[in-house]
Amino acid sequence: MSIIEVKGLSKRFEFHRKQAGLLGTIKSLFYRKKSYKDAVDNISFNIEEGEIVGFLGPNGAGKTTTLKMLSGILYPSAGQVSVLGYNPQKRQKDFKKKFGIVMGQKDQLARLITPMDNFVLFKAFSEISDEDFKSIMDELSKLLGIEDVLDVQVKKLSLGQRMKCELVASLLHSPKVLFLDEPTIGLDVVAQKNVRDFIKKYNHLKKTTIMLTSHYMDDIKELCDRVIIINFGKIIYDGKLSHLISTYATDKIIRITSIEPIQQEDLERFGVVEDYQGIRASIRVPRELVKKTASEIISSDLMIDDILIDEMPIDDIIRVIFQETNREDK
Amino acid sequence: MLKHIKQGIVIIKTAWLRNLNYRFTIIMYRVGEITELLVLILMWTAIYSGGAGVIKGFTLNEMVTYVLIGNLCSLAVRNFLPAYVSRDIVEGRLSMFLVRPIPYIKYIFFNELGRSFLVTLMSLLTQVMVILFFLDKFIFNGNIVYILLIIAMIFLAFVIELLIGFLIGAIAFWTDETEALQLTIDRIKRFFSGGYFPLSLLPVTLATAGIYLPFAYSFYFPAQLYLKKISVHDGLIGLGVQVIWIIILAGILHMVWKKGLKKYEASGS
Numbered sequence A: 001m002s003i004i005e006v007k008g009l010s011k012r013f014e015f016h017r018k019q020a021g022l023l024g025t026i027k028s029l030f031y032r033k034k035s036y037k038d039a040v041d042n043i044s045f046n047i048e049e050g051e052i053v054g055f056l057g058p059n060g061a062g063k064t065t066t067l068k069m070l071s072g073i074l075y076p077s078a079g080q081v082s083v084l085g086y087n088p089q090k091r092q093k094d095f096k097k098k099f100g101i102v103m104g105q106k107d108q109l110a111r112l113i114t115p116m117d118n119f120v121l122f123k124a125f126s127e128i129s130d131e132d133f134k135s136i137m138d139e140l141s142k143l144l145g146i147e148d149v150l151d152v153q154v155k156k157l158s159l160g161q162r163m164k165c166e167l168v169a170s171l172l173h174s175p176k177v178l179f180l181d182e183p184t185i186g187l188d189v190v191a192q193k194n195v196r197d198f199i200k201k202y203n204h205l206k207k208t209t210i211m212l213t214s215h216y217m218d219d220i221k222e223l224c225d226r227v228i229i230i231n232f233g234k235i236i237y238d239g240k241l242s243h244l245i246s247t248y249a250t251d252k253i254i255r256i257t258s259i260e261p262i263q264q265e266d267l268e269r270f271g272v273v274e275d276y277q278g279i280r281a282s283i284r285v286p287r288e289l290v291k292k293t294a295s296e297i298i299s300s301d302l303m304i305d306d307i308l309i310d311e312m313p314i315d316d317i318i319r320v321i322f323q324e325t326n327r328e329d330k
Numbered sequence B: 001m002l003k004h005i006k007q008g009i010v011i012i013k014t015a016w017l018r019n020l021n022y023r024f025t026i027i028m029y030r031v032g033e034i035t036e037l038l039v040l041i042l043m044w045t046a047i048y049s050g051g052a053g054v055i056k057g058f059t060l061n062e063m064v065t066y067v068l069i070g071n072l073c074s075l076a077v078r079n080f081l082p083a084y085v086s087r088d089i090v091e092g093r094l095s096m097f098l099v100r101p102i103p104y105i106k107y108i109f110f111n112e113l114g115r116s117f118l119v120t121l122m123s124l125l126t127q128v129m130v131i132l133f134f135l136d137k138f139i140f141n142g143n144i145v146y147i148l149l150i151i152a153m154i155f156l157a158f159v160i161e162l163l164i165g166f167l168i169g170a171i172a173f174w175t176d177e178t179e180a181l182q183l184t185i186d187r188i189k190r191f192f193s194g195g196y197f198p199l200s201l202l203p204v205t206l207a208t209a210g211i212y213l214p215f216a217y218s219f220y221f222p223a224q225l226y227l228k229k230i231s232v233h234d235g236l237i238g239l240g241v242q243v244i245w246i247i248i249l250a251g252i253l254h255m256v257w258k259k260g261l262k263k264y265e266a267s268g269s
Ligand SMILES: Nc1ncnc2c1ncn2[C@@H]1O[C@H](COP(=O)(O)OP(=O)(O)OP(=O)(O)O)[C@@H](O)[C@H]1O
Pocket: A013, A014, A015, A037, A038, A039, A057, A058, A059, A060, A061, A062, A063, A064, A065, A066, B267, B268, B269
């Protein structure tokens, strides 16, 4: 049996459109048109113990909705979910003691007290023993390097420090399954890497099964062997990340920084110019040509200061897959 | 049992830690309370100075004592649950509790217990100061039976107010706009609690209604008991009415919360 089993899972939201303006508001007092949104549409997948799965998709694809259903916050409209053998919908206490969730966009720590005060509260909620609490706190705070912010009011923490504390709050009870919804959102590159490294180490140490959403390719590349991609509520890819990249990420991105502003026309002979800001630009180049093109750029007469080769952003890859699957349909 | 107490103590302690950040707010609230109290006392003094020695059986001194004692009781039982609960629902913070192995209701009750304990202590202090100021008009009642009865009544009233507060907050499951409703209900509660004037000044039907509603037990009843205008016997009946209300309200809350959660689970936030 898999740790997470999802079969035919769907979520249809019912809502009323609010018309703009005073007249519209008055109208809607008497007559409200019901609208439906199939946020998650008949998805199925299994996740095995110890896996880190990247759950990807553009804004509004249905990622958060799915994670909410897996953790029992939302009721599904159809389909079955089993997490650790439990039906999350029943919200059993035993189940709640075995999984954790972090929502990057929603904080669970009270802002006016210190992280430690918050943790003590969560410790009481989950009935963690004093010894367990102490050893887990020691371990986590060392791994995350937050020993010296534990007694600072949460509202005075930086975003990165707070996110690390949010992670701790969800890990105090040593969950078997962890849902991470954009745990690196808004963090700078360094903090992002810290959090990422921590997740990797933690998974390695505890064999926790992790499902993670992120809009950053670096997170996914570092952490996930397997990715599930969702778009308009439907799964459009479920498989190895390496296969995804070799099949769909047909291009790479060359990012250059120059000493003096370069004309956009001068760059267009190397590839498709995606983002142009004078001394900074990104050029899209077919994967097999990328090394050759990069060396051409360096040896050209352009005043190049720095050059960097990147994978295509996730959202672009998704667009490619989406276009291809749609083409097949027709 | 021990487990619940342990959890409760941690929640209460955390509530204190959090509320100690609001020192300025807490002090400003007390200023507001004192002002309101002084206005009421001045008003009654003015009314009585018109020549009436006794109004519906109240002398000026009794009226002033009524206001002082009633106010003290109503402060002791007051809570901010409507605002907390509705905010947690509207802003989706409730989700964070749905994934924790403790019922939200249990958490928020303990939290409010902790918060109001602190505030009540402060209120008591300021109220005692006001009472000292009006000492010449204040009537003493040191009868232990009455005092115990009043304490029991206030405790039950505290529970009733928590249940009502929670119910009002739960309205947020169905609409985002709960503020005006909260204010209106507050006014009605205040009126029927005898907070504006003793219920016995009202027409009989309204006064009787007031006695069977749960609100009078946080102001009018304990104040009248203190003045010995209500007998111990009637006071005990009052406790019975309170217990019945607690059962009814707990039942309603159970149903409403279940229904609300269903709705929340459907739309989530
Ligand atoms: N309570 C709700 N009522 C109506 N529609 C909703 C509700 N919650 C979400 N939706 C809609 O469902 C769709 C999926 O939302 P969801 O939050 O799951 O997306 P997401 O993949 O997490 O996106 P993002 O990357 O922006 O976080 C969106 O179109 C959203 O507008």
